[in-house]
Amino acid sequence: MLDIRFIRENAEAVQQNARHKGYEVNIDELLRWDGVKRNLQQQSDELREKRNLVSSQMKGGRPTPELIEEGKAIKESLTAVEANLKEADEAFTTLFKRVPNMAADDVPIGLTEDENVLAKTVGDTTTFDFAPRNHAEIAAQRDWIDKERAAKVAGSRFAYIKGDLVKLQFGIIQFVLDTVTDEATLRAIAEKAGLDEVSIKPFTPILPPLMIRTELYDAMDRLEPRDDRYKLEDDDLWLQGSAEHVLGSMHADEIFEESQLPLRYIGYATSFRREAGTYGKDMEGILRMHQFDKLEMESFTTGEDGLKEHLLFVAIQEHLLATLGLPYQVIQKCTADIGKPNARGIDMETWLPGQDKYRETHTADYMTDYQSRRLKTRVRRESGELELVHTNDATAFALGRIMIAIIENGQDEQGNVAIPVALQPYLGGRSVL
RNA sequence: GGAGAGGUGGCCGAGUGGUUGAAGGCGCACGCUUGGAAAGCGUGUGUGCCAGCAAUGGUACCGUGAGUUCGAAUCUCAUCCUCUCCGCCA
Numbered sequence: 001m002l003d004i005r006f007i008r009e010n011a012e013a014v015q016q017n018a019r020h021k022g023y024e025v026n027i028d029e030l031l032r033w034d035g036v037k038r039n040l041q042q043q044s045d046e047l048r049e050k051r052n053l054v055s056s057q058m059k060g061g062r063p064t065p066e067l068i069e070e071g072k073a074i075k076e077s078l079t080a081v082e083a084n085l086k087e088a089d090e091a092f093t094t095l096f097k098r099v100p101n102m103a104a105d106d107v108p109i110g111l112t113e114d115e116n117v118l119a120k121t122v123g124d125t126t127t128f129d130f131a132p133r134n135h136a137e138i139a140a141q142r143d144w145i146d147k148e149r150a151a152k153v154a155g156s157r158f159a160y161i162k163g164d165l166v167k168l169q170f171g172i173i174q175f176v177l178d179t180v181t182d183e184a185t186l187r188a189i190a191e192k193a194g195l196d197e198v199s200i201k202p203f204t205p206i207l208p209p210l211m212i213r214t215e216l217y218d219a220m221d222r223l224e225p226r227d228d229r230y231k232l233e234d235d236d237l238w239l240q241g242s243a244e245h246v247l248g249s250m251h252a253d254e255i256f257e258e259s260q261l262p263l264r265y266i267g268y269a270t271s272f273r274r275e276a277g278t279y280g281k282d283m284e285g286i287l288r289m290h291q292f293d294k295l296e297m298e299s300f301t302t303g304e305d306g307l308k309e310h311l312l313f314v315a316i317q318e319h320l321l322a323t324l325g326l327p328y329q330v331i332q333k334c335t336a337d338i339g340k341p342n343a344r345g346i347d348m349e350t351w352l353p354g355q356d357k358y359r360e361t362h363t364a365d366y367m368t369d370y371q372s373r374r375l376k377t378r379v380r381r382e383s384g385e386l387e388l389v390h391t392n393d394a395t396a397f398a399l400g401r402i403m404i405a406i407i408e409n410g411q412d413e414q415g416n417v418a419i420p421v422a423l424q425p426y427l428g429g430r431s432v433l
Numbered sequence: 434g435g436a437g438a439g440g441u442g443g444c445c446g447a448g449u450g451g452u453u454g455a456a457g458g459c460g461c462a463c464g465c466u467u468g469g470a471a472a473g474c475g476u477g478u479g480u481g482c483c484a485g486c487a488a489u490g491g492u493a494c495c496g497u498g499a500g501u502u503c504g505a506a507u508c509u510c511a512u513c514c515u516c517u518c519c520g521c522c523a
Contacts, residue, residue, distance in 0.1 A: 042483065045492045052492090055504045056452055063451090063503070071503025213513095236513095255443095255480095376481095386480085 001373045002099050004034060014099060020109050020335040021100045030099065033092040040085040047078045100340040101370035104307075107344055110334030116347070117334065122318065123327035125351050126409045133415075134354025135407040136285030139165070141415045142433075145286060156283075157275060157290040164433045168406065168419070169293065169399050171426030173268060176295050176396045177205055179323075180266050180316065193315035198308045203266040203297065208246040210269055211237040216249040219374040221341040227276040243267035243296035244365070244393035251300065252375040256389065258382050262301040262309060266396060269294060286400045287359070295396035302379055303369065306390030307344075310366035313394035314346050317362045320396060324420040326405050327351035329358050343368045350401070354408040361401045364394035 007014050008031065015027040051074045058067050103109075108117045126132075139145040144165040150158040161169065179185050180203040187200045214236050217223040222245050223238070230239040240246050247267045256263065271294050282288035297316065301309045314330070321328045331347040338345035348362035369388035372378070377389050410418035417433040424431055 038483070041492085045483070048493085049491060051504075052452095058451065058503070068503045073503095075503065 001096060001370065002101065003369075003373065004096065007031070007099065008034070014102070017102050017335075018100055020103065020111075021338070021340070022111060022336045023098060023100045023340065025095065025098045025100075027099070030092065030095040033088055033095060037085065037088040037092050040081055040088055043081050044078065044085055047074055047081060050074050051078065101343050101368060103335045103338060103342075104344040104366070106332075107338060108332060108334040111336050113334070113337040115334040116337055117332045119330040119332045119346075121327075121329045122322060123325070123351070125327050126353050128353065128411075130413040132353040132408065132411060134284060134352075135404040137354075138407055138411055138415050138417070139285065147286075155290075157288065159286050159289060161286070165403060167427060168403055168423070168433060171423050172397055172399060172402065173295065174426045175423055176320065177266065179320065180264075180297070180396065181205065186312075186316075189315050189319045190312060192319075193311065195308060195312055195315065198312045199262050199305070201262055201264060203264040206243075206247060206265045206267040208240075208243055208250070208267050208269055210240050210246070210272075211235075212240050212246050212249065213237060216252060216375075217245060219252065220245055220249050220371055221374070224340075225276070228274050230272050230274060239272035240269065241273050242271050242393075243269035243294060244298055247296065247298035248371060248391055248393060249375060251377045254377055255386065256300065256377075256379045258302065258379055261379055261389070262299050262305060264297065264299040267296045267298060269296065285404065287404060289400060292401075293399040295399070297392075297394045297396055299392045300372075300377065300379075300389045301392070302381070303387060303390050306366060306368055306392065309390070309392045310344060310346075310364060310394075313364045313392055314348075316396070317346075317348050317364060317394060321348065321350060321362075323422045324402075324406065326402075326409055326420075328361075339365065341365075341367045341370045343370070348395075350405045352405060352408050353411075354404075359401070361398055361405065362395040365392065367391045367393075 002014065007027065011027050011031060015025070018025045018027070051071065054067055054071050054074065058064075058071075108115060110116065136145070142164070144162050146160040146162060147156075147158070150160050183200050183202055186202065190196070190198050190200055211232065214223070217229075217238055217240075222241065223229065229241060232238065244267075246269065247265050250265075251263075270291055272291055273289075275288060275290060278288060286292070297313055299309055299313075318328075318330070328351065329349045331349060333345040333347055342365050344366040346364040347360050348364075349358035350361040351357075352359050368390050371391045372388040377391075378386050379389050380386055406420065406423075407417050410420070412418070419427055419431055419433055421431075427433075
């Protein structure tokens with residue numbers, strides 16, 4: 001959520017921002033309900049004050065009939081006022097929750113993802129002296145992916161990952177954990193990105209729960225679109241769609257000491273997506289699955305460190321891709337594409353020779369205090385002041401998609417796959433799969 | 434899944450209908466004391482919302498939600514969580 005006081009003072013800008021992001025919200029109506037609600041709240045507070053006064057006169061066990069009558073009258077008025085207050089509050093809250101976070105100043109304005117801006121391209125697209133195949137074809141030859149049996153067992157968009165591909169996945173996981181838990185590496189990444197001021201505090205690896213309650217999912221503002229989420233029928237639980245969902249909500253209702261920040265996690269989790277509305281899209285191989293494993297960064301910082309943290313996350317993403325020698329593009333997402341709770345969003349697209357295209361493999365999201373306001377995740381500053389923390393999340397690697405990139409960029413004509421040098425120590429020194 | 438116990442402030446812990454935001458202790462902050470420290474003494478020490486420049490005032494919050502009552506941390510119901518025993522289980 002935004003700060004209602006901010007909305008009161010910047011109604012026009014908030015309305016404009018919602019328009020730019022493609023969300024239909026009527027700020028005037030929101031503020032009208034805000035006024036009604038405050039008025040009723042005031043009335044309710046005054047009635048309660050009276051009630052407390054009357055009640056205190058009866059303490060000591062001498063309630064007179066007059067006082068009881070007065071109390072009853074107050075109770076009646078209060079019941080009426082509070083019924084109206086509840087109604088106003090519900091109307092207000094419904095509108096309030098729809099207001100998207102303010103986009104940062106440098107986010108390009110655009111109404112569709114076509115208006116995203118290519119920020120930079122790193123590395124040349126891989127060239128071959130033969131016609132490169134896509135990962136599905138290579139995987140079929142090498143018996144790395146079995147989707148037919150997965151379909152029998154679980155349906156479409158599931159797969160059995162097999163053999164060396166499994167070893168590759170575990171190798172990548174180790175490589176990432178080693179990278180982001182090492183201070184020297186983080187310092188080098190920060191320096192290269194020109195982020196002198198940023199903390200180099202290492203990430204703490206986390207294996208989170210994969211299910212999340214409705215209340216917290218909604219507070220994270222990642223429950224929608226519900227069509228894309230798996231709901232457990234007999235419980236108030238959803239399968240998480242990204243480790244960010246269960247990492248960001250982890251510290252709801254908590255107050256950090258300033259010295260604890262930044263708090264950085266690298267989570268490893270299987271993510272679940274229904275992929276509603278994507279029938280027939282990306283059906284080959286494992287590009288778009290109902291279930292995929294992902295390494296995700298999440299952090300909590302003070303307000304003034306939030307943007308630097310976001311930029312560090314992007315720098316880490318670039319470092320990981322560059323270290324594997326994969327060609328990629330950095331996309332600055334426009335207002336329509338960054339998402340409701342986001343202030344800023346960056347995508348990274350990796351070159352996939354099998355598709356002859358760059359495809360999205362990473363996202364970095366900066367939410368400012370939009371999520372933490374509902375989650376009530378705060379920090380006590382050294383001054384003693386309480387402030388909302390800023391949250392950031394970003395993909396380290398989506399394992400399925402990054403393995404596609406490794407296979408397709410590293411293939412030879414026979415179907416062998418070169419293992420990036422940085423990963424070789426994690427695969428017993430092998431250079432080829 | 435069955436039986437039972439419990440959820441109170443940063444922590445421990447009292448409180449079963451009426452000046453209770455909540456005793457007491459610990460911790461923490463500031464001050465006094467001391468050559469310095471400890472001990473001791475004193476004062477202070479939650480969060481949200483509304484009003485106010487502020488001081489401050491009002492209100493709400495004792496897991497969560499609903500209810501009973503003139504009045505609820507205290508009574509009723511539902512629900513979540515924790516713990517113990519039994520059962521089941523990787």
